[in-house]
Amino acid sequence: MRCVIARYPFDFTKDGVVASMKGITPEPVTGESVTIGRRRYPVKQVGEIITRQDRRDFTGGEVVRAMVRLGFTCHEHPDTPVQGLTPLQSASAMLGVPGTYEA
Numbered sequence: 001m002r003c004v005i006a007r008y009p010f011d012f013t014k015d016g017v018v019a020s021m022k023g024i025t026p027e028p029v030t031g032e033s034v035t036i037g038r039r040r041y042p043v044k045q046v047g048e049i050i051t052r053q054d055r056r057d058f059t060g061g062e063v064v065r066a067m068v069r070l071g072f073t074c075h076e077h078p079d080t081p082v083q084g085l086t087p088l089q090s091a092s093a094m095l096g097v098p099g100t101y102e103a
Contacts, residue, residue: 003066005051006058012050014070020050032060035073043067043074 003010021036024045032043044055047063064074 001066001069003069005047005062005066006053008051008053010051010066012066012070014072017046017050017067017070017072021046024049029075029078031077032064033075033078034064034067035075040075 001012003012018036021039021041024041026039026041027045029040029042033040034043034046035041036046043060043063046067047053047058047060048055051058067074
């Protein structure tokens with residue numbers, strides 16, 4: 001299937017993308033991602049490998065559009081969001097103020 005990424009046309013196939021990503025270890029997912037096989041990759045990592053372009057040359061949206069057209073499942077956010085303390089809870093915990101820290 002013909003897809004345009006960073007103003008360059010590419011002819012991708014689903015099997016070709018799977019073959020390109022075979023043996024590639026997924027980086028930690030912090031934003032948009034795509035499931036290829038049993039693994040979930042950041043879209044920028046996939047775009048860099050399949051286009052052989054620098055990640056700064058294309059947007060994640062361009063890669064997502066191409067992957068969806070090829071039949072891959074794309075995700076907007078990571079499965080497990082990072083949960084932390086609010087700024088007030090952090091400050092209270094550092095000051096040792098009793099009763100203001102809630103887990």
